[in-house]
Amino acid sequence: MPLHRLTALTMGVPNVDETIAYYTEFGLTPGADGWLSSTDGGQQLRVTGAPSRRLIEIGIGAEHPGDITEVVHRLRATGAPVQTDGTSVTTIEPVTGTRIVVTVAEPLLQPHTPATPYNGPGRIERQNGRAPGVLRDTAVRPRKLGHVVLGTTDFEASTTFFVDVIGFKVSDRIKDHGAFLRCSTDHHNLLVLNAPVAFLHHSSWQVDDIDEVGRGASAMLEGNPERHVWGLGRHHAGSNFFWYLKDPAGNFSEYYSDMDSIIDDQLWSPETLAGARGLFNWGPPPPPSFLAPDDLAEIMTGAHQPG
Numbered sequence: 001m002p003l004h005r006l007t008a009l010t011m012g013v014p015n016v017d018e019t020i021a022y023y024t025e026f027g028l029t030p031g032a033d034g035w036l037s038s039t040d041g042g043q044q045l046r047v048t049g050a051p052s053r054r055l056i057e058i059g060i061g062a063e064h065p066g067d068i069t070e071v072v073h074r075l076r077a078t079g080a081p082v083q084t085d086g087t088s089v090t091t092i093e094p095v096t097g098t099r100i101v102v103t104v105a106e107p108l109l110q111p112h113t114p115a116t117p118y119n120g121p122g123r124i125e126r127q128n129g130r131a132p133g134v135l136r137d138t139a140v141r142p143r144k145l146g147h148v149v150l151g152t153t154d155f156e157a158s159t160t161f162f163v164d165v166i167g168f169k170v171s172d173r174i175k176d177h178g179a180f181l182r183c184s185t186d187h188h189n190l191l192v193l194n195a196p197v198a199f200l201h202h203s204s205w206q207v208d209d210i211d212e213v214g215r216g217a218s219a220m221l222e223g224n225p226e227r228h229v230w231g232l233g234r235h236h237a238g239s240n241f242f243w244y245l246k247d248p249a250g251n252f253s254e255y256y257s258d259m260d261s262i263i264d265d266q267l268w269s270p271e272t273l274a275g276a277r278g279l280f281n282w283g284p285p286p287p288p289s290f291l292a293p294d295d296l297a298e299i300m301t302g303a304h305q306p307g
């Protein structure tokens, strides 16, 4: 596919240093200019100053300069702002004001990671030994940025922009509420979600397996139980295991593993999920603050302040 990955996200927060410290503890590696890196994806999160928390920029990787030209043509046809140098194009998503940058980028080739042996009925894959998941003692390190969830006041218009103009594909929909979109073989790299105000709902970071989801979240909660939002569970859309935590600016951050991969578009049938299925398959019930974060009213007030 012409688009092949999510490259990076930039979030604006009032408390930059505190937020960088949180994502460092989360397992990303801090560098210069507010950038943090995952182990496989490199520089994928930039934290910058803003009066209230918001998603500032989403970076997307394309294969060839010709793919950029096509995005430019489609943008110009809609009258959207366009800045391009031939190998990248920058525009603004019209509903949320999020900056979108599509750049020619190298593919993200992750090294093959052997499966952890799991015992099951009649299937003893691990003999005479403890599970690797209970023996690990190193800090959990996210492998890559997996997806971003963007709240928008018009999810149909935002979805149309990302699909028809930028080039995302629809993997599944949440009835009357959202759309799971992909710009890679991951089930979703972007979830566009109906909301009363534009905001960053969460960023999601891939770890090796369910043990790393649990170990990562448990480590973050040690001494900071207020960071817990929702988990452990398994989503229906994308099938991934999840555990959500809250950063000091109010953005949610997710550890995930085992997401569905769509290698052949012809073999995947998007569904419209209704009810709880749109949210999860199993796990504790989501807290109301997951669906409507506590600071939404505050963000709405900020969003309407002049300047």
Ligand SMILES: [Fe+2]
Residues within 6 Å of the ligand: 147, 149, 202, 204, 254
């Ligand atoms: Fe997620």
